[in-house]
Amino acid sequence: MSLDAPYPELNEYLVWIGEAGWRISEIEASEGSAGNISVCIGWPVEIRRKFPLAESLDLPLDVPELAGMTLVITGSGRRLRDVIQEPTANLGCLVIDKGGKTGQLYTSPKRLFANLTSELNSHLAVHRDQIVNSGTNFHAVVHAQPRHLTFLSHIPRYQDQKYLNQHLLRWEPETIINLPEGVGFVPFNVPGSKAQMSATLTTLHQHRVVIWAKHGIVARSDTSVKRASDRIEYAETAAHYEYMDMVNHGAATGLTIDEIRSISEFLGLHQQIF
Ligand SMILES: [Zn+2]
Secondary structure (H helix, E strand, O other): OOOOOOOOOHHHHHHHHHHHHHHHHHOOOOOOOOOEEEEEEOOOOOOOOOOOEEEEEEOOOOOHHHOOOEEEEEEOOOOHHHOOOOHHHHEEEEEEOOOOOEEEEEEOOOOOOOOEOOOHHHHHHHHHHHHHHHOOOEEEEEEEOOHHHHHHOOOHHHHOHHHHHHHHOOOOHHHHHHOOOOOEEEOOOOOOOHHHHHHHHHHHHHOOEEEEOOOEEEEEEOOOHHHHHHHHHHHHHHHHHHHHHHHOOOOOOOOOHHHHHHHHHHHOOOOOOO
16 A cells, blocks of 8 residues: 655654664663664655755665665664664654665764664565565665564574464464564574565565564564564564463463454454465
8 A cells, every 4th residue: 555645744753763672672672772763755855954954875786776765763773662763863864865876864963883784785686676576756765673573583493484484373363463474484684684684575475574583583574563563563562472381381372273263254354274
């Protein structure tokens, strides 16, 4: 889907990114400076009042389809929990040049980072892929490192996507409602690598949330950055339940397959997990 006018202003995105980062931190999914957030905005936004300093940047991959669009994105080494207090110190605005090989990075005199997030390549690739395929004029990507989900991704049986989803989506009715296509599973790749980028792209075609094995999670949304962070929270809550069941020697039954199918039928959800 696409967002309709009147469009939100830059200030609103700065607040929403801050709130999403704060919540990700509250659920203990961003220790230190782990995690990163970006939104790609497809309409003109006034950025220079808050981000007056400009420099040219070579992009890590060509994104001609994003020409003219603005990414608001976290700086490398910055803490997601700090964005809300001083967004301009922790975020940069990257306007993609015609041709998509370079961009203009606008920052604030308060800037506290040297470079944008080291996952810039994955953010750009996912935005491009989704914008080309769905025609949306807005897209948000959030990466976090929630510990229960990440822990499960270290256990071989949870590295099977079907097994993983059948065990995650059985703890609360909300989970299948918010993640009807389940979570995608991407085997371990070196963070920031090309292999990680391309596996993420492919998996995000079918899912709105993917787990990076032994690392963390990526969620996307074409409506809001907080919708993306909510999806991380739903997936992590499910993983927490699964972990509790594991340490309690499988004491709980969880929702039965029949119960989950009844929820899905009642709400008209198309799901193929159960
Ligand atoms: Zn990470």
